[in-house]
Amino acid sequence: xxxxxxxxxxxxxxxxxxxxxxxxxxxxxxxxxxxxxxxxxxxxxxxxxxxxxxxxxxxxxxxxxxxxxxxxxxxxxxxxxxxxxxxxxxxxxxxxxxxxxxxxxxxxxxxxxxxxxxxxxxxxxxx
Amino acid sequence: xxxxxxxxxxxxxxxxxxxxxxxxxxxxxxxxxxxxxxxxxxxxxxxxxxxxxxxxxxxxxxxxxxxxxxxxxxxxxxxxxxxxxxxxxxxxxxxxxxxxxxxxxxxxxxxxxxxxxxxxxxxxxxxxxxxxxxxxxxxxxxxxxxxxxxxxxxxxxxxxxxxxxxxxxxxxxxxxxxxxxxxxxxxxxxxxxxxxxxxxxxxxxxxxxxxxxxxxxxxxxxxxxxxxxxxxxxxxxxxxxxxxxxxxxxxxxxxxxxxxxxxxxxxxxxxxxxxxxxxxxxxxxxxxxxxxxxxxxxxxxxxxxxxxxxxxxxxxxxxxxxxxxxxxxxxxxxxxxxxxxxxxxxxxxxxxxxxxxxxxxxxxxxxxxxxxxxxxxxxxxxxxxxxxxxxxxxxxxxxxxxxxxxxxxxxxxxxxxxxxxxxxxxxxxxxxxxxxxxxxxxxxxxxxxxxxxxxxxxxxxxxxxxxxxxxxxxxxxxxxxxxxxxxxxxx
Numbered sequence: 001x002x003x004x005x006x007x008x009x010x011x012x013x014x015x016x017x018x019x020x021x022x023x024x025x026x027x028x029x030x031x032x033x034x035x036x037x038x039x040x041x042x043x044x045x046x047x048x049x050x051x052x053x054x055x056x057x058x059x060x061x062x063x064x065x066x067x068x069x070x071x072x073x074x075x076x077x078x079x080x081x082x083x084x085x086x087x088x089x090x091x092x093x094x095x096x097x098x099x100x101x102x103x104x105x106x107x108x109x110x111x112x113x114x115x116x117x118x119x120x121x122x123x124x125x126x127x
Numbered sequence: 128x129x130x131x132x133x134x135x136x137x138x139x140x141x142x143x144x145x146x147x148x149x150x151x152x153x154x155x156x157x158x159x160x161x162x163x164x165x166x167x168x169x170x171x172x173x174x175x176x177x178x179x180x181x182x183x184x185x186x187x188x189x190x191x192x193x194x195x196x197x198x199x200x201x202x203x204x205x206x207x208x209x210x211x212x213x214x215x216x217x218x219x220x221x222x223x224x225x226x227x228x229x230x231x232x233x234x235x236x237x238x239x240x241x242x243x244x245x246x247x248x249x250x251x252x253x254x255x256x257x258x259x260x261x262x263x264x265x266x267x268x269x270x271x272x273x274x275x276x277x278x279x280x281x282x283x284x285x286x287x288x289x290x291x292x293x294x295x296x297x298x299x300x301x302x303x304x305x306x307x308x309x310x311x312x313x314x315x316x317x318x319x320x321x322x323x324x325x326x327x328x329x330x331x332x333x334x335x336x337x338x339x340x341x342x343x344x345x346x347x348x349x350x351x352x353x354x355x356x357x358x359x360x361x362x363x364x365x366x367x368x369x370x371x372x373x374x375x376x377x378x379x380x381x382x383x384x385x386x387x388x389x390x391x392x393x394x395x396x397x398x399x400x401x402x403x404x405x406x407x408x409x410x411x412x413x414x415x416x417x418x419x420x421x422x423x424x425x426x427x428x429x430x431x432x433x434x435x436x437x438x439x440x441x442x443x444x445x446x447x448x449x450x451x452x453x454x455x456x457x458x459x460x461x462x463x464x465x466x467x468x469x470x471x472x473x474x475x476x477x478x479x480x481x482x483x484x485x486x487x488x489x490x491x492x493x494x495x496x497x498x499x500x501x502x503x504x505x506x507x508x509x510x511x512x513x514x515x516x517x518x519x520x521x522x523x524x525x526x527x528x529x530x531x532x533x534x535x536x537x538x539x540x541x542x543x544x545x546x547x548x549x550x551x552x553x554x555x556x557x558x559x560x561x562x563x564x565x566x567x568x569x570x571x572x573x574x575x576x577x578x579x580x581x582x583x584x585x586x587x588x589x590x591x592x593x594x595x596x597x598x599x600x601x602x603x604x605x606x607x608x609x610x611x612x613x614x615x616x617x618x
Contacts, residue, residue, distance in 0.1 A: 010408050011576055012438055016415035019431075023424055032576060053404075084404030111411035114418050 002125055003027040005046035007037035007064060008082070009054050017050065020114050021121075034064040041074050048125055050117075051104070053083045065103035078105045078124045082112060134249060135176075138162045139169025139195060140184040140211060145234070149182065152238050153245065166190035170198045173206075179252050180245065181208040185216050185223070185231075193223055200227040205255050207248050289361070289382030292368070295375050297322050297338055309361050309382045311353050327351060330380060333365050337378050350385070360389040401567045402453055405582065409442040409449070416442075445579040452583035455514070456566070459590045466508035473544060473615070474499035476512050477535060480520045492530045500537045503544045506618030507595060515591050518584040519548050519611055525578050526552035526609075543597070543614040550610075555603040563601060564589040574606075 004026050008014045011032065018028045029044045031037040034054065041049060049068065053061040061081060068074040081104040108120060136158050140146045143164070150160045161178075163169030166187040173181055173195070181199055185192035192210055199206050210231040212220035220231035229251065232244055283290055289306030293299055298319050306312070310327055322331055329351045337347060346366045353359040364381045416435040418424070425431055458464055477499060481488070488495060505512070523533045531551040538545050553574045555563065562568045567582035569575065592599045595615055603609035 009571060010412060012412035012442060013408070013415065015438075016412065016419065016435075020415070020419060020424055032573075033571065084407040110407045111414045114415070114422075114424070 001025065001027045002047040002127075003029065003044060004121065005037070005041055005044060005049045006030045007032075007034070007040075007049065007054075007061070008052035009033060009060075010052070013052070017117065020117075024118060026121075034060045034067075037064050038067050038071075038074075041068055041077065042071070045073075046077060048121060049077055049079045050121070051079055051081050053081060062103065069103040079103065080106045080108060080120060080124060082108050082110050084110050133157070133159045134179040134252075135159045135161070136180045136182065136245075137169065137173055137178040138182045139166065139173070139187075139192075140182065141165060141187045142184065145184070145211070149241065152241060156242060156245070158245070166192065166195045170195045173199045174202045177203045177206060179207065180248050181206060183208055183210055183228075185210055185212045185220055193219070193226060196223055196226055196228055205259070207252050207255070209244065209248060287384070289380075291322075291380045291382070292377060293322055293334060293380075294377040295338060297334065300377060306380075306382055309353070309359070309384055311359065327353065330363050330365075330382075333363065334378050334380060337365060337367050338375075351382075357386060357389045357393055359384070360386050398566060405449060405567055406446070409446040412442050413439045413446075441579060445581065448579075449581040449583065452581045452587060455587050456583060456590065459587070459594065466511065468506050468508060468618075470504050471507045471509050471512055472501060472504050473512065473516075473546060474501050474503070474537060476509070477516050477520070477546070480513070480517050483517075484520060484524050487524050488533075491524065491527060493524060493527055494530075494532045496532065496534045498534075498536045500539075503537055503539055503617065505544055505595075505615050507615070511591050511595070512615075515588050515613065516546075516548075518588045519613070522584060523548050523550040523552070523611075525580070526550065526575070528552060531608075539617065540614065542616055544617050545612060545614055547610055547612045549608065551608040554605040554607050554609050555601070556605045560601060560603060564599075 004021055006014050006017050006021075006028060007030075008017075009032055014030045014032065018030055021028050029040055029046060031040045037049075037051070040046075051061050051064055065079050065081065068077060068079065106120060106124060108116065136153055138146055138149050138153075138160065140149075140162070141164055146162050146164065150162055153160045161172065163172050166189045169183065170190070183192045183195050183199075187195075192212075196208050196210065199208060204227070207229045208227070210220050210223045210228045211234060212231050213234050217231075217233060220228075220233070223231060229248060230244060232240070283301070283303045286303060286305050289309040290301065290303045291299070291306050292301040298321055299316055300318065302316060307316075310330065312325055314325055316325060322334060326334070329349060333347045333349050346364065349363045349365065351361050351363055353361060362383045362385045364383070365378060366381075367378050368376045370376050416439045420432045420435050477497070481495060481497075520533070520535075527533065527550050532549075533551075534549040536545075536547045536549075553570070553572075555570060559568075559570045563570075564585050566586050568586075569580055569582040589599055592613060592615070597616060598614040600612040600614075601609060602612075
């Protein structure tokens with residue numbers, strides 16, 4: 001059973017996606033902030049991280065992605081980032097060392113339907 | 128300039144007959160004539176002022192005519208001197224023309240010969256004077272031009288905008304201090320230096336574009352980020368300087384500091400992006416819950432679905448609040464708010480707010496203590512004051528703990544009405560206090576997680592209080608509670 005880590009500061013979104021993914025046969029672990037997200041990723045060794053961009057603390061999601069990429073133990077875990085305002089709208093949130101630096105594998109623009117989420121996850125897991 | 132109608136002639140001759148004969152004749156012709164009987168007195172007179180024509184006898188007992196000629200020509204290089212000579216001395220006389228004499232006239236001569244000579248000499252004199260006048264005029268114009276240029280220079284140097292002028296080969300012709308400052312050029316620039324040597328790439332490229340094809344491009348406006356991201360941003364207006372609409376003489380670039388505008392721009396788009404994000408989060412949650420319910424994702428599980436619906440409703444309400452708050456902020460910022468200033472009782476408004484919060488207060492068993500003063504009134508728009516206290520008291524309830532307390536006190540502090548709202552809630556950490564009034568800022572921890580809020584309430588409170596020239600202060604201890612103090616001017 002593939003294990004998915006959900007990191008989002010919105011409790012409802014964590015709950016919904018957890019409930020949904022559980023019904024699709026995934027094992028799910030959750031974190032409600034960036035710090036816990038990194039900790040859980042190290043402890044639980046998930047197969048995939050679904051990470052919210054978490055705008056209220058601008059760029060917290062990117063910080064998490066960056067920390068995961070910089071750690072040997074979590075480096076190879078694929079990351080799917082959910083964004084409220086996608087980059088096509090001209091918003092550049094990247095907090096990396098330069099503009100081209102991108103610690104994330106895939107983006108999905110909110111709101112995301114369950115089908116979209118499931119499709120993207122299984123695609124990223126190579127299922 | 129001695130431009131008089133009567134022309135002055137000086138005759139220097141030791142021979143009295145000759146002297147007086149010439150004087151009579153020339154006076155008859157209308158000239159003003161003076162005479163000298165020695166070379167030295169003649170030279171002295173001739174130097175004292177400039178005559179139109181000098182007649183100088185070549186042979187005089189004291190000093191020679193040549194010496195007199197030299198003295199006069201030294202003083203007045205353009206003076207017209209005619210040498211009077213005897214036939215015997217004609218070679219010497221010819222020689223004097225090399226020393227600057229205009230002409231020589233051999234003795235004896237007829238009155239007609241003299242008259243003709245004087246007329247010709249006077250013509251020559253006229254040309255000399257005219258040339259001199261034109262020369263002086265030109266010189267004074269040049270001086271004026273130089274003054275004009277220096278005035279223009281002063282004006283250009285005083286401009287805050289930066290100015291750079293280059294010729295059609297891309298060499299610097301003119302620049303002002305504003306230009307150096309706005310383009311952050313610290314090296315010394317010489318006139319005639321090529322722009323390649325020092326100019327910011329973006330500006331240089333645009334100037335070069337114009338230099339290469341002046342016919343197709345008439346002017347360029349280019350934003351240039353000198354210090355990213357928005358510490359120094361300038362707008363460059365680059366225009367060719369054309370002569371008769373075809374030949375290009377060069378290019379002028381006017382640089383304007385637009386940093387402040389860019390900063391505002393950035394803030395505005397940040398706000399819009401934050402707002403979009405904040406609007407999408409509840410929508411995503413609602414959509415997610417509804418999908419689960421509609422698709423019966425969890426099979427038969429009525430309790431869970433009911434919980435989902437409750438959550439959806441909560442988030443929907445929060446969404447409506449958020450939109451209202453956003454509209455309020457926009458309204459406040461637009462400055463086009465119609466306000467009705469009336470005598471307003473703060474205690475009345477606070478009582479009213481508590482009434483509308485009654486259900487939540489009961490549910491959480493919060494003990495409310497009010498120390499209100501009916502006598503304190505302010506001149507204000509009732510709706511504004513209601514909004515201020517509604518947000519504050521709602522926060523005091525929302526972020527309180529079960530069985531907590533709320534204590535509202537009112538007093539008069541100088542020219543201000545002071546209202547403090549104390550709660551026994553979650554409180555704030557030190558860094559959170561500083562960000563409290565920021566748009567969309569919400570303290571995030573396990574205690575606040577389940578509490579709905581827009582992150583705009585206190586932003587609105589602060590904007591409203593500021594608009595009344597009031598003041599808001601916060602004291603807080605994390606996990607123990609907060610006290611908000613509002614000062615509003617008494618009117």
